[in-house]
Amino acid sequence: MRFFVFRISLYWISTILLSIKTYLIxxxxxxxxxxxxxxxxxxxxxxxxxxxxxxxxxxFVNRKFYVLTLLTIYLFVSVILYVxxxxxxxxxxxxxxxxxxxxxxxxxxGGSLFDLFNLIDLLFLLDLLFLFVxxxxxxxxxxxxxxxxxxxxxxxxxxxxxxxxxxxKERPELLTRSFDRKLLVKNIGLYAYHLYDFYLYTNTKTKIxxxxxDQLTEIINHVKANDENSNPEYFGAAKGKNIIMIxxxxxxxxxxxxxxxxxxxxxxxxxxxxxxxxxxxxxxYHQTGQGKTSDAEFIIENxxxxxxxxAVFFSNPENQYHSLASVLKSExxxxxxxxxxxxxxxxxxxxxxxxxxYDRFFSEExxxxxxxxxxxxxxxxxxFFSQTIPYLKELKKPYYAxxxxxxxxxxxxxxxxxxxxxxxxxxxxxxxxxxxxxxYQDEALKQFFDEMKREGIYENSIFILYGDHYGxxxxxxxxxxQFLDKEITPYETIQLQRVPFIIHxxxxxxxxxxxxxxxxxDVKPTVLNLMGINQEQAIQFGTDLFSTDxxxxxxxxxxxxxxxxxxxxGNKCYMRDTGMKTSKESCEPYIQLxxxxxxxxxxxxxxxxxxxxx
Ligand code: GP9
Ligand code: MN
Numbered sequence: 001m002r003f004f005v006f007r008i009s010l011y012w013i014s015t016i017l018l019s020i021k022t023y024l025i026x027x028x029x030x031x032x033x034x035x036x037x038x039x040x041x042x043x044x045x046x047x048x049x050x051x052x053x054x055x056x057x058x059x060f061v062n063r064k065f066y067v068l069t070l071l072t073i074y075l076f077v078s079v080i081l082y083v084x085x086x087x088x089x090x091x092x093x094x095x096x097x098x099x100x101x102x103x104x105x106x107x108x109x110g111g112s113l114f115d116l117f118n119l120i121d122l123l124f125l126l127d128l129l130f131l132f133v134x135x136x137x138x139x140x141x142x143x144x145x146x147x148x149x150x151x152x153x154x155x156x157x158x159x160x161x162x163x164x165x166x167x168x169k170e171r172p173e174l175l176t177r178s179f180d181r182k183l184l185v186k187n188i189g190l191y192a193y194h195l196y197d198f199y200l201y202t203n204t205k206t207k208i209x210x211x212x213x214d215q216l217t218e219i220i221n222h223v224k225a226n227d228e229n230s231n232p233e234y235f236g237a238a239k240g241k242n243i244i245m246i247x248x249x250x251x252x253x254x255x256x257x258x259x260x261x262x263x264x265x266x267x268x269x270x271x272x273x274x275x276x277x278x279x280x281x282x283x284x285y286h287q288t289g290q291g292k293t294s295d296a297e298f299i300i301e302n303x304x305x306x307x308x309x310x311a312v313f314f315s316n317p318e319n320q321y322h323s324l325a326s327v328l329k330s331e332x333x334x335x336x337x338x339x340x341x342x343x344x345x346x347x348x349x350x351x352x353x354x355x356x357x358y359d360r361f362f363s364e365e366x367x368x369x370x371x372x373x374x375x376x377x378x379x380x381x382x383x384f385f386s387q388t389i390p391y392l393k394e395l396k397k398p399y400y401a402x403x404x405x406x407x408x409x410x411x412x413x414x415x416x417x418x419x420x421x422x423x424x425x426x427x428x429x430x431x432x433x434x435x436x437x438x439x440y441q442d443e444a445l446k447q448f449f450d451e452m453k454r455e456g457i458y459e460n461s462i463f464i465l466y467g468d469h470y471g472x473x474x475x476x477x478x479x480x481x482q483f484l485d486k487e488i489t490p491y492e493t494i495q496l497q498r499v500p501f502i503i504h505x506x507x508x509x510x511x512x513x514x515x516x517x518x519x520x521x522d523v524k525p526t527v528l529n530l531m532g533i534n535q536e537q538a539i540q541f542g543t544d545l546f547s548t549d550x551x552x553x554x555x556x557x558x559x560x561x562x563x564x565x566x567x568x569x570g571n572k573c574y575m576r577d578t579g580m581k582t583s584k585e586s587c588e589p590y591i592q593l594x595x596x597x598x599x600x601x602x603x604x605x606x607x608x609x610x611x612x613x614x
Contacts, residue, residue, distance in 0.1 A: 022047040031092075042170065089116045251499060277506055285518070304604060321357075325400060337359060392457055414437050559594055
């Protein structure tokens with residue numbers, strides 16, 4: 001035994017112990033959904049790889065301090081691990097640097113520390129004691145390892161690279177888009193997650209520190225110069241009404257008033273569009289980037305663009321915003337709530353919603369998610385809507401409620417029993433299933449509207465329905481060409497970025513289809529105008545959709561744009577009505593403008609510039 005212990009140096013014993021501890025805690029405390037051999041492997045690799053590298057820091061100090069440094073690092077990492085355990089037991093989430101500064105969060109935790117502690121946690125101390133006891137004995141031997149530090153670092157880095165490779169296969173774009181803390185920890189491990197969080201935090205903070213007030217003045221001038229008047233006829237048209245906004249997951253406009261094998265795909269939406277009191281915008285474009293659903297939320301809340309990379313929900317949840325929810329609250333005394341039956345930390349919503357001024361977030365925890373009611377990403381839309389009704393009835397009026405659907409999300413999974421129309425029959429399974437899940441979502445909406453009518457919610461509300469972003473990516477052009485019976489050129493790809501946008505006012509007699517090109521940035525100014533809220537001082541990149549002097553100029557996040565006559569994408573200019581290529585000069589005047597507009601919006605976010613407003 002003695003021989004064995006002396007052979008293995010303190011460094012390796014520490015690495016093994018800490019890896020085992022991290023693995024056991026990740027499996028028992030954190031609910032990461034480790035459900036495959038690959039996921040198990042990733043968990044081991046990420047723990048061992050990062051622990052090897054962290055502990056290797058001790059190999060670079062003077063030999064005299066080697067053991068002390070190693071033990072200190074070990075203790076430090078154990079503390080990080082344990083603090084996450086306590087935090088997770090309370091918040092069902094992992095710590096981020098910004099929340100460390102949110103005193104509200106930590107006081108909550110502090111108040112219930114005693115309840116969060118489990119006797120079994122004392123086991124987490126055993127390894128520390130053990131190491132402490134043996135460390136003295138190993139002291140003499142330990143320096144031999146310091147000669148092998150290069151090898152150790154090489155192994156650590158290799159393990160992490162393999163880990164990242166596997167993680168990338170499991171979840172492409174994980175690091176550029178962030179998605180969700182649980183997914184991050186599951187795929188890169190707790191320690192690398194903290195490093196990543198630290199990087200995001202410092203990167204964001206540096207840009208904010210360097211920003212100044214003058215930038216804002218320039219942007220205000222730009223915004224004012226491009227402003228268009230809201231339509232006074234609609235000013236206050238829905239004043240005091242409850243606002244019910246529904247995000248239609250991955251829903252594109254091409255399915256509206258369309259059929260598959262003789263079956264309507266969206267009979268309810270088609271009817272709604274024809275009903276009294278409905279305004280349907282048939283050339284409404286999503287403007288989202290990598291932040292997908294969260295970008296759509298951000299754009300609609302703020303009338304600003306998302307970021308060129310990553311999700312602003314993740315990178316800038318600490319900024320000051322003048323969001324729809326907060327303006328409705330300050331100017332119209334509206335209560336606001338979001339309903340979404342998914343993990344609350346997905347897209348960092350639980351944190352970002354504070355910055356957006358929402359009063360309440362009903363997430364997965366507020367829904368009863370039975371196995372038979374869930375598919376794919378979670379609670380099916382029908383159950384989601386039904387369970388939301390009682391909550392809606394209890395909300396303080398007037399309210400602004402936003403509901404985010406989920407069933408029509410890639411990979412568009414649905415059980416046979418829920419299928420209203422069968423899957424399509426092309427060679428592309430994704431596209432085939434899409435029609436079926438869109439049809440299901442449409443049925444769920446119908447049921448929701450019926451229930452709202454029965455429960456007396458309908459009459460006093462105004463409804464805003466929007467598609468958040470595309471559901472069928474360019475990888476499926478072949479099947480799409482087959483369905484639409486035309487080639488999917490870059491011009492068509494832009495046209496496929498249209499998503500439904502519907503405003504429905506119960507009690508109004510008009511029915512209108514508005515065909516001008518508009519986008520998600522225009523939603524906030526429209527809603528505020530309908531609510532009778534003056535926005536002269538607002539910094540926003542969109543304008544009232546009912547404005548009579550509205551210019552047609554929609555900018556997509558990649559710099560593509562749509563004007564009354566042209567569509568520009570991939571550095572080529574097309575005629576908007578025919579899709580024919582035309583000379584680049586026609587689009588030229590808008591290119592710079594589009595860049596400028598996106599850039600100004602980015603500057604506001606990167607520099608947290610709205611904090612400079614009085
Ligand atoms: C997750 C849901 C889907 O909560 O909003 O996000 P997406 O992948 O569409 O951005
Ligand atoms: Mn989405």
